Amino acid sequence: MNAVLLWLVLATSVVALVLVVLHLVRDETAGDPTFLALAVVEVLLLVQAVLGSVALAGTDREISGVTFVSYLWSIVLVLPIGAFWSLAERTRAGTAVLLVALLTVVALEVRLQSLWTVGA
Amino acid sequence: MRDLSSGPGRVLVAVYAVFAVAATGRSLVQLGTDADRAPVAYSLSLLAALVYLAATTCLLVGGRRGWWAALVAVVVEAVGVLVVGTLSYVATDLFPDRTVWSHFGQGYAFLPLVLPVAGLVWLRRTSPARSR
Numbered sequence: 394m395n396a397v398l399l400w401l402v403l404a405t406s407v408v409a410l411v412l413v414v415l416h417l418v419r420d421e422t423a424g425d426p427t428f429l430a431l432a433v434v435e436v437l438l439l440v441q442a443v444l445g446s447v448a449l450a451g452t453d454r455e456i457s458g459v460t461f462v463s464y465l466w467s468i469v470l471v472l473p474i475g476a477f478w479s480l481a482e483r484t485r486a487g488t489a490v491l492l493v494a495l496l497t498v499v500a501l502e503v504r505l506q507s508l509w510t511v512g513a
Numbered sequence: 514m515r516d517l518s519s520g521p522g523r524v525l526v527a528v529y530a531v532f533a534v535a536a537t538g539r540s541l542v543q544l545g546t547d548a549d550r551a552p553v554a555y556s557l558s559l560l561a562a563l564v565y566l567a568a569t570t571c572l573l574v575g576g577r578r579g580w581w582a583a584l585v586a587v588v589v590e591a592v593g594v595l596v597v598g599t600l601s602y603v604a605t606d607l608f609p610d611r612t613v614w615s616h617f618g619q620g621y622a623f624l625p626l627v628l629p630v631a632g633l634v635w636l637r638r639t640s641p642a643r644s645r
Binding site (some may be wrong): 463481486497 | 538
């Protein structure tokens with residue numbers, strides 16, 4: 394697993410989180426810059442899913458393959474579903490859904506990393 | 514009667530959906546790979562998964578029936594996290610492996626403990642008796 398990619402995902406997620414929190418505080422709906430930030434995170438997650446699957450195939454370490462791959466690919470689904478659910482209601486609550494989605498990505502990312510390093 | 518999945522309910526649905534998927538995934542992996550190791554804990558994992566799935570669905574469906582079914586799901590969830598949380602400290606031999614509700618949801622930032630409370634508050638605000 395690529396450590397640089399992990400940090401890139403976390404860093405861009407934090408940027409997106411800050412934007413979303415600002416929207417929440419100001420009670421405004423998320424605009425293009427925020428969705429662009431989410432798109433960047435999503436692209437990185439897609440790259441990670443591909444590279445992670447390849448890395449798993451090429452490693453001898455004892456890693457629970459099914460769990461690892463399901464994490465890799467479920468994390469890709471979080472932001473699109475979250476954005477869809479958020480856009481259905483352009484209110485503060487809708488924006489808060491983006492916050493939930495991003496925090497979910499961060500949590501899954503941390504878990505993904507521990508699956509790779511510890512294998513548990 | 515208010516829509517159960519709009520406003521704060523929309524956020525609640527999002528969090529419940531995440532837990533539904535997380536708990537389902539976890540219980541399927543546990544039961545699929547090593548069911549004999551901790552039958553009690555793994556069965557409870559499955560119960561937790563079903564409760565989260567039920568709560569998510571009921572909030573999405575809405576209506577009077579959805580409200581009542583959601584209430585049952587959230588109460589079961591509250592009892593579940595309290596009982597399993599306590600047992601995981603007291604009867605450690607029953608829980609050699611973690612479940613969503615172990616140690617009051619410690620592995621999930623204690624959200625499993627907060628979620629039923631948020632659910633009950635939301636259901637109280639959207640109670641069918643109130644809008645009459």
